[in-house]
Amino acid sequence: MSASELDVLEAxxxxxxxxxxxxxDAMGSVWSEQHPVACIHPGWDVLDGRDRVLESWRGILESDNAPEVSCSVAEAHVLGDVAFVTCHEVxxxxxxxxxxxxxxREDGTWRMVHHQATPIAPGQARSLPRRGPAN
Known part of the structure; x- marks a missing residue:
């Protein structure tokens, strides 16, 4: 696994x-400040713009019903100064x-510009072969 892939997985x-x-506040620091951003929460329409995206996250994170979510089977794909991660949210x-x-890559740091999550139909979950550090 390349250093860039590891850096993206850390982001x-x-x-x-x-x-x-x-x-x-930590969620805000993850998102890009210099590039357009968008987010699609499960069941939601597209949210465009940093203010709308972070407002949605603040509402989710401050809710009494905020889901407890962890990440698994994350795999990074680096394309120069752009990268994407596919993963499962458990x-x-x-x-x-x-x-x-x-x-x-924004001023040397990987910053998020888009997040989208969708339910996985029963029997469709994938697993990844081990390629390096734990996902």
């Missing part, structure tokens, strides 16, 4: 740490979502 992990801790109450997180 992805920072996103899920912010989610798990309910830390809206919901503590049960179920998995397939997610794609897109990152750009």
């Amino acid at each position: 992805n992990a920072a996103f899920y740490r912010a989610f798990a801790s309910g830390d809206a 919901i503590e109450e049960g179920g998995r979502l397939a997610a794609t997180n897109v990152f750009v």
